Amino acid sequence: MASLGATPGRTPQRPAPGAGSASFPVPTPVLAPGDAEDDEEEPVEIHLCVLWNSGYLGIAYYDTSDSTIYFMPDAPDHETLKLLQRVLDEINPRSIVTSAKQDENMTQFLGKLASQEQTEPKRPEIVFLPSVDFGLEISKQRLLSGNYSFIPDSMTATEKILFLSSIIPFDCLLTVRALGGLLKFLNRRRIGVELEECNVSVPILGFKKFVLTHLVSIDQDTYSVLQIFKSESHPSVYKVATGLKEGLSLFGILNRCRCKWGEKLLRLWFTRPTRDLGELNSRLDVIQFFLLPQNLEMAQMLHRLLGHIKNVPLILKRMKLSHTKVSDWQVLYKTVYSALGLRDACRSLPQSIQLFQDIAQEFSDDLHHVASLIGKVVDFEGSLAENRFTVLPNIDPEIDEKKRKLMGLPSFLTEVARKELETLDFRIPSCSVIYIPLIGFLLSIPRLPSMVEASDFEIEGLDFMFLSEEKLHYRSARTKELDALLGDLHCEIRDQETLLMHQLQCQILARAAVLTRVLDLASRLDVLLALASAARDYGYSRPRYSSRLLGVQIQNGRHPLMELCARTFVPNSVECAGDKERIRVITGPNSSGKSIYLKQVGLITFMALVGSFVPAEEAEIGAVDAIFTRIHSCESISLGLSTFMIDLNQVAKAVNNATEKSLVLIDEFGKGTNTVDGLALLAAVLRHWLARGPQCPQIFVATNFLSLVQLQLLPQGPLIKYLTMETCEDGDDLVFFYKICEGVANASHASHTAAQAGLPDRLIARGKEVSDLIRSGKPIKPVKELLKQTQMENCQTLVDKFLKLDLEDPDLDLDIFMSQEVLPVATSIL
Numbered sequence: 001m002a003s004l005g006a007t008p009g010r011t012p013q014r015p016a017p018g019a020g021s022a023s024f025p026v027p028t029p030v031l032a033p034g035d036a037e038d039d040e041e042e043p044v045e046i047h048l049c050v051l052w053n054s055g056y057l058g059i060a061y062y063d064t065s066d067s068t069i070y071f072m073p074d075a076p077d078h079e080t081l082k083l084l085q086r087v088l089d090e091i092n093p094r095s096i097v098t099s100a101k102q103d104e105n106m107t108q109f110l111g112k113l114a115s116q117e118q119t120e121p122k123r124p125e126i127v128f129l130p131s132v133d134f135g136l137e138i139s140k141q142r143l144l145s146g147n148y149s150f151i152p153d154s155m156t157a158t159e160k161i162l163f164l165s166s167i168i169p170f171d172c173l174l175t176v177r178a179l180g181g182l183l184k185f186l187n188r189r190r191i192g193v194e195l196e197e198c199n200v201s202v203p204i205l206g207f208k209k210f211v212l213t214h215l216v217s218i219d220q221d222t223y224s225v226l227q228i229f230k231s232e233s234h235p236s237v238y239k240v241a242t243g244l245k246e247g248l249s250l251f252g253i254l255n256r257c258r259c260k261w262g263e264k265l266l267r268l269w270f271t272r273p274t275r276d277l278g279e280l281n282s283r284l285d286v287i288q289f290f291l292l293p294q295n296l297e298m299a300q301m302l303h304r305l306l307g308h309i310k311n312v313p314l315i316l317k318r319m320k321l322s323h324t325k326v327s328d329w330q331v332l333y334k335t336v337y338s339a340l341g342l343r344d345a346c347r348s349l350p351q352s353i354q355l356f357q358d359i360a361q362e363f364s365d366d367l368h369h370v371a372s373l374i375g376k377v378v379d380f381e382g383s384l385a386e387n388r389f390t391v392l393p394n395i396d397p398e399i400d401e402k403k404r405k406l407m408g409l410p411s412f413l414t415e416v417a418r419k420e421l422e423t424l425d426f427r428i429p430s431c432s433v434i435y436i437p438l439i440g441f442l443l444s445i446p447r448l449p450s451m452v453e454a455s456d457f458e459i460e461g462l463d464f465m466f467l468s469e470e471k472l473h474y475r476s477a478r479t480k481e482l483d484a485l486l487g488d489l490h491c492e493i494r495d496q497e498t499l500l501m502h503q504l505q506c507q508i509l510a511r512a513a514v515l516t517r518v519l520d521l522a523s524r525l526d527v528l529l530a531l532a533s534a535a536r537d538y539g540y541s542r543p544r545y546s547s548r549l550l551g552v553q554i555q556n557g558r559h560p561l562m563e564l565c566a567r568t569f570v571p572n573s574v575e576c577a578g579d580k581e582r583i584r585v586i587t588g589p590n591s592s593g594k595s596i597y598l599k600q601v602g603l604i605t606f607m608a609l610v611g612s613f614v615p616a617e618e619a620e621i622g623a624v625d626a627i628f629t630r631i632h633s634c635e636s637i638s639l640g641l642s643t644f645m646i647d648l649n650q651v652a653k654a655v656n657n658a659t660e661k662s663l664v665l666i667d668e669f670g671k672g673t674n675t676v677d678g679l680a681l682l683a684a685v686l687r688h689w690l691a692r693g694p695q696c697p698q699i700f701v702a703t704n705f706l707s708l709v710q711l712q713l714l715p716q717g718p719l720i721k722y723l724t725m726e727t728c729e730d731g732d733d734l735v736f737f738y739k740i741c742e743g744v745a746n747a748s749h750a751s752h753t754a755a756q757a758g759l760p761d762r763l764i765a766r767g768k769e770v771s772d773l774i775r776s777g778k779p780i781k782p783v784k785e786l787l788k789q790t791q792m793e794n795c796q797t798l799v800d801k802f803l804k805l806d807l808e809d810p811d812l813d814l815d816i817f818m819s820q821e822v823l824p825v826a827t828s829i830l
């Protein structure tokens with residue numbers, strides 16, 4: 001119960017603790033220490049609306065995490081709807097909304113999607129709306145008449161149309177219709193405002209375009225086997241070494257972002273590797289700039305500032321719904337000031353770098369305005385103390401006057417209480433006058449031991465109100481006078497301050513556009529600083545791109561994850577020979593480094609296509625349009641498919657889709673079935689690609705099927721190159737150099753690996769024996785048969801012993817005979 005008051009006793013008459021002191025702390029314009037936690041995890045939901053017509057796709061989706069609508073301008077997508085599938089894989093929507101009147105292709109696609117995902121707990125809900133909801137004119141109207149907080153109220157209707165046309169491509173008819181359908185769905189379902197009053201509309205803080213052109217196609221299997229992402233629940237292999245919280249993944253080691261939105265953007269870049277060379281080079285320019293030793297301090301300073309850029313969309317959404325919390329004001333204030341710090345810093349950096357120029361120019365004076373508004377109006381200390389929005393003095397004279405009255409209240413109330421005590425029964429030792437918001441002023445008297453029944457609480461001249469914590473509360477003539485004189489001061493102040501808060505919110509919401517832009521550019525800077533920091537620590541270098549080169553060329557490349565785990569990592573190169581040597585067949589003993597080599601080629605290529613520096617001395621990346629892999633992963637097992645089926649699915653994807661610009665990494669294909677069949681399949685797949693001549697993708701195949709070479713299953717020619725991992729035999733030991741070189745392995749040295757894995761010598765010897773017999777074409781005697789033979793021999797020995805036994809012999813000791821002669825042989829038989 002909030003109250004303020006004073007308790008004068010009979011003797012001595014001195015004010016109770018707190019009496020006379022102000023209940024409102026002295027207002028100061030300083031920011032309260034400590035950064036309130038703003039990034040509460042709200043469940044993120046994505047609702048997507050899609051239309052497909054005559055080979056074109058219109059997509060729009062709403063992301064509840066930033067209350068933003070994203071749209072993709074009409075894009076070509078063939079009947080297979082690959083582009084749509086890609087979007088779905090990436091954003092994982094909660095619902096997919098489309099027109100009830102749909103093209104057959106789309107109906108089939110959605111039907112397949114629904115049946116495929118039966119077991120998935122997060123299966124998207126497919127919602128069909130009447131086709132009229134997607135009408136072009138009605139959609140335009142819906143878009144133009146929306147209530148968007150980022151459009152200032154001062155804009156006229158015409159200005160609003162012009163403004164929206166600059167953001168939304170009204171000439172993309174499918175996109176406009178998808179946007180219209182999406183708005184209809186959001187308002188019908190009241191997404192995010194389910195519990196609000198009906199007049200509160202779904203908050204929309206912006207419209208943003210996304211494009212999926214120039215994208216490099218990478219499927220989920222590849223993300224998994226290359227360990228690009230790893231779910232957090234996995235045990236962290238080298239948390240100890242680097243203090244990273246993420247598991248062993250590429251994302252984990254590169255994600256040094258300071259703000260949540262930076263991390264989100266990095267994740268997005270990872271899911272959208274691109275061939276847009278302009279974009280890639282602009283990312284690399286920033287990284288390169290921060291890698292210069294003289295810019296290290298600047299990088300660190302910017303990174304520190306970025307740590308204060310918080311979840312602005314969430315705050316703006318709360319403002320829109322009038323749910324702002326005290327911490328939101330602090331967080332917004334710090335974010336805006338940090339953004340201004342970023343702007344000032346970027347103004348001192350070379351403006352030839354686009355990002356610095358954008359930050360310097362686009363972090364406009366609106367930010368100053370927002371910062372000074374908050375700084376001048378919000379009383380942070382007072383707000384924290386009261387846990388509600390309070391304003392600083394000199395903002396509203398009426399509020400100031402009321403607060404002054406409230407501040408003087410304790411000493412005044414002490415005086416009133418003293419007067420009340422004089423008129424009360426002498427047995428009452430003390431009393432106080434307290435103030436309870438909404439109830440008013442009350443006389444509070446301690447309960448006497450004699451006051452047992454409710455009737456004992458009655459005191460003449462006072463109206464009994466309630467008993468609380470052994471104190472009786474009454475209304476007296478004086479407290480009624482106080483009510484009339486001072487009114488419900490506290491509530492009035494609260495109401496007036498809330499009104500001011502709404503005004504302040506409206507002014508800030510009108511500048512939402514600049515705040516959203518801050519988030520966009522700050523997260524971009526954050527990601528690039530994170531990539532620069534990783535590049536500095538791990539010694540990465542800038543890749544080059546070439547649209548003429550087919551494939552990739554890497555000088556002394558490293559596996560970015562393995563190099564952190566291995567004591568010494570041996571770098572390896574990839575030579576690119578244009579339209580020759582399109583297929584590299586890598587053989588080598590088990591554990592000699594074939595898979596690592598394959599994966600490092602994939603990872604270096606991927607990193608370059610994300611716009612990161614790469615773990616190599618030099619790397620030149622050609623026009624890569626896709627990365628396909630067939631590499632075994634534990635995750636695949638969870639799909640419930642047999643290993644061989646997974647193998648086939650992945651290879652089929654590559655065979656059906658890879659172009660001459662694709663990179664295909666195949667490790668141990670065919671192992672999941674009978675050796676001969678597996679070998680034949682592998683040879684058939686490679687022959688298929690060879691037949692395409694110069695159209696053959698750039699393929700790296702690691703295999704233990706030495707017969708592929710020994711039996712000459714592949715034709716000779718310039719398209720094939722054989723590589724192997726360098727080793728040398730040192731007595732019984734096999735030494736691995738992990739160095740790739742031209743040639744073919746002569747043996748798998750499986751026994752060596754088996755010994756390293758700790759298999760008993762007996763088993764290894766038998767393995768070798770069988771393997772030699774197979775190679776020499778001799779029959780293999782089963783171990784059981786061998787055993788039988790010795791057993792028979794032992795039985796014969798026993799029988800002989802018994803036959804020779806002379807029972808008449810006086811020296812015969814049967815105990816000794818049994819224990820020393822019979823038992824050892826009998827045991828070996830059993």
Ligand SMILES: Nc1ncnc2c1ncn2[C@@H]1O[C@H](COP(=O)(O)OP(=O)(O)OP(=O)(O)O)[C@@H](O)[C@H]1O
Pocket residue numbers: 566568569570571588589590591592593594595596597702704738
């Ligand atoms: N370049 C390298 N530098 C240092 N160590 C390496 C290198 N490449 C591989 N290794 C080490 O060798 C181990 C085995 O590597 P990898 O799995 O690539 O062998 P592999 O030839 O594919 O084996 P298998 O044929 O049995 O699948 C790795 O776990 C790593 O410890």
